[in-house]
Amino acid sequence: MLSRPKKTAPGAAAPAWTPDMPLVEVHDVHKSFGDLEVLKGVSFNVSQGEVVCIIGPSGSGKSTLIRCINGLNNIQQGSIKVEGQEVNDPNLNLLELRKKVGIVFQQYNLFPHKTALENVMMAPVKVLKEPKKEVEERARALIAKVRLGGKEDVYPGHLSGGQQQRVAIARSLAMRPDVMLFDEVTAALDPETVKEVLLTIKELAAEGMTCILVTHEMGFAREVADHVYFTDRGVIVEHGPPEELFTRAKDERTQRFLSQVI
Ligand code: ADP
Numbered sequence: 269m270l271s272r273p274k275k276t277a278p279g280a281a282a283p284a285w286t287p288d289m290p291l292v293e294v295h296d297v298h299k300s301f302g303d304l305e306v307l308k309g310v311s312f313n314v315s316q317g318e319v320v321c322i323i324g325p326s327g328s329g330k331s332t333l334i335r336c337i338n339g340l341n342n343i344q345q346g347s348i349k350v351e352g353q354e355v356n357d358p359n360l361n362l363l364e365l366r367k368k369v370g371i372v373f374q375q376y377n378l379f380p381h382k383t384a385l386e387n388v389m390m391a392p393v394k395v396l397k398e399p400k401k402e403v404e405e406r407a408r409a410l411i412a413k414v415r416l417g418g419k420e421d422v423y424p425g426h427l428s429g430g431q432q433q434r435v436a437i438a439r440s441l442a443m444r445p446d447v448m449l450f451d452e453v454t455a456a457l458d459p460e461t462v463k464e465v466l467l468t469i470k471e472l473a474a475e476g477m478t479c480i481l482v483t484h485e486m487g488f489a490r491e492v493a494d495h496v497y498f499t500d501r502g503v504i505v506e507h508g509p510p511e512e513l514f515t516r517a518k519d520e521r522t523q524r525f526l527s528q529v530i
């Protein structure tokens with residue numbers, strides 16, 4: 269007799285996530301704001317340690333997609349799982365999700381009246397209620413890691429844009445995420461400080477951090493990404509390893525976009 273796959277009892281917990289499974293699973297995601305459908309069936313998986321770049325014209329839904337992955341936006345259809353957990357499950361503990369998924373935006377929004385160190389320490393101390401001493405040690409190590417050793421006691425207003433963005437990255441890392449989302453984190457920076465932020469991200473990626481980046485830095489995407497997704501008007505038009513997508517794009521929309529930005 270043929271054995272049938274076992275049915276999972278209704279309400280039974282999903283099988284435990286293991287690192288050989290996708291860390292982030294996005295399946296047929298549809299997202300609308302009122303009548304405007306912004307994501308029209310987006311699917312992709314990200315494995316642990318993978319670095320994925322999302323590129324595409326302004327307004328194509330990249331930020332919306334990133335925000336859906338850590339539950340900042342709800343979705344109308346489809347599924348998003350992080351380590352096997354459905355992000356849109358109404359019973360999901362959002363704090364648990366936010367601990368796993370770090371996000372850094374174009375606007376770094378540091379607390380202006382807190383020093384770099386205090387900014388990095390804030391969430392683990394206030395939200396996770398972790399012991400201050402332990403958090404401080406970790407925060408100092410993270411500030412050194414983003415190459416800001418010596419700036420611990422400096423207020424954001426006395427740091428350059430690139431330095432503030434690196435504090436924002438350290439602040440996100442202080443929650444010990446398993447995946448980092450970066451939404452055009454260098455777009456608002458002076459050209460001379462863009463490089464140092466990209467270097468920080470590159471170092472993180474090299475250490476094995478799973479990263480999903482929306483970026484206009486094509487050189488960076490080409491160098492650092494394992495896989496690149498080109499989006500346009502709410503769909504993934506084309507994707508592939510960077511050397512393939514950047515040199516042999518098949519779709520006319522991808523070719524046109526790349527010819528404008530490279
Ligand atoms: P991208 O990041 O690729 O530039 P976005 O995800 O920011 O694109 O936006 C995609 C579309 O969704 C745009 O038309 C934008 O105006 C719209 N949009 C984004 N956020 C909202 C919102 N909160 N309410 C209404 N429309 C939104």
Ligand code: MG
Pocket residue numbers: 330331332452
């Ligand atoms: Mg955007």
